[in-house]
Amino acid sequence: MWSGPRNLSTALMRSFENRKDTYVLDEPFYAYYLKKTRLNHPMKKEIINHYSVSQNKIIKLITSKPGNNKIFYQKHMTQHIIKNTNLDWITKGYNCFLIRHPAKVINSYIKKNSLRNIDDIGFKKQFKIFNKVKKNNLNFIVINADNILINPNKTIKKLCRELKIRFSKKMLSWPKGKRSSDGIWSKVWYKNVELSNTFSKYRKEKINVPKKYKKIYEESLKYYNEMNQYSI
Numbered sequence: 396m397w398s399g400p401r402n403l404s405t406a407l408m409r410s411f412e413n414r415k416d417t418y419v420l421d422e423p424f425y426a427y428y429l430k431k432t433r434l435n436h437p438m439k440k441e442i443i444n445h446y447s448v449s450q451n452k453i454i455k456l457i458t459s460k461p462g463n464n465k466i467f468y469q470k471h472m473t474q475h476i477i478k479n480t481n482l483d484w485i486t487k488g489y490n491c492f493l494i495r496h497p498a499k500v501i502n503s504y505i506k507k508n509s510l511r512n513i514d515d516i517g518f519k520k521q522f523k524i525f526n527k528v529k530k531n532n533l534n535f536i537v538i539n540a541d542n543i544l545i546n547p548n549k550t551i552k553k554l555c556r557e558l559k560i561r562f563s564k565k566m567l568s569w570p571k572g573k574r575s576s577d578g579i580w581s582k583v584w585y586k587n588v589e590l591s592n593t594f595s596k597y598r599k600e601k602i603n604v605p606k607k608y609k610k611i612y613e614e615s616l617k618y619y620n621e622m623n624q625y626s627i
Contacts, residue, residue, distance in 0.1 A: 397473050397524055398493040399517030401503035403540040404470055405577075405588045406595075407493060410551065411468040412576060413569040418461035419468045421578045423453050424475035431477055436508065437583040445579055450481060458484050466560065473517035473524060482527065489558060490528045492521060494622050495540040497615035498602040505605070507584065513611045522618035537625040544597035553627045568593040 398404040405421075412419045426446035429439050436442070447453055461467035469488070476482065500516050513519050528535045536557045542550045547567055555562040571592045577585060587595075604612045 396469065396491045396493055397471050397521055399473055399495075399500060399521055400584075401500050401507075401516075402493055402495040403543060403594075404472075404493055405585055406591065407543070408468065408470045408576075409569045409574075409588060409591075410566040410594075411466070412574065413565045414466065414563050415565070416464055417466040417468050418464040419470065419576050420457065421470050421576055422472050422475065422580075423447075423457055423469065424471065424480070425578060425580070427453060427480075428472075428475035428477060436580075438580050441579060454481060454484050458487055473521040474514055476520055476524065482524070485524070485528065486531065486533060489534050489536070490524070491536045491538060491554075491558075492525055492622055493538050493540060494521070494619055494626065496602075497612055497619050498604050500615070501604050501608050501612055502602050505608075510608060510611065513614055516611070516615060518615040518618040522621060525622055535625075536627060537622050539623060539626040541597060542626065544594055547594045550627070557627060 396404065396407065408419050408421065411417050423446075426442050427448045427450060428434075429436055430443050430448040447456070457469055467488075497516070497518060500518075501510065504510055504516055508515070510516065525535070525537075536554065538550065538554060551566050552562045555566075569592055571590060573581060573585075573589055581589070
């Protein structure tokens with residue numbers, strides 16, 4: 396599941412984790428990304444010390460079989476895939492792209508972190524990966540986060556149908572609280588999802604992006620609109 400930050404990605408991971416046949420993995424490239432880019436993210440040192448920063452080890456992990464589970468659900472942040480990251484492994488799974496309107500992403504992101512450029516919110520890289528998948532004639536699915544919030548039952552059913560997996564009602568709600576499967580960065584980013592037991596209600600709202608992020612917003616919107624044409 397390819398996503399940028401602030402994009403319902405953790406709630407969707409909860410949804411899949413609540414199935415009996417699914418093992419989930421939370422942002423396996425995060426420590427690698429922080430080590431390589433030297434960006435100053437919250438909990439940077441702890442994350443780098445806690446998780447593998449070896450690309451080869453990460454790829455070995457994400458291409459392994461998930462124990463006795465039928466489904467291996469991987470939550471990937473597209474901005475964690477940097478210039479020389481090997482992406483040959485993407486042929487081994489089903490590539491799904493979770494998108495959210497960039498105005499919502501930007502306004503949510505700047506509450507928690509400083510936004511330096513478009514790479515921080517992942518749209519450009521997400522579109523590159525999307526085009527790579529299309530070019531190689533690989534199966535792909537695009538899901539708009541708003542469609543999940545508007546009608547979770549209908550959209551999750553559609554997603555399961557596209558993935559050729561059985562839909563489970565368990566995907567529509569989950570127990571509140573922390574998960575051992577969450578990255579240790581959950582204490583910074585996952586407060587809302589830890590309090591949730593289902594997808595939040597959709598709210599129609601007009602969002603104004605601060606002027607200083609106008610260029611980032613306009614470029615992100617271009618990529619978003621291209622991918623959104625394919626959303627289920």
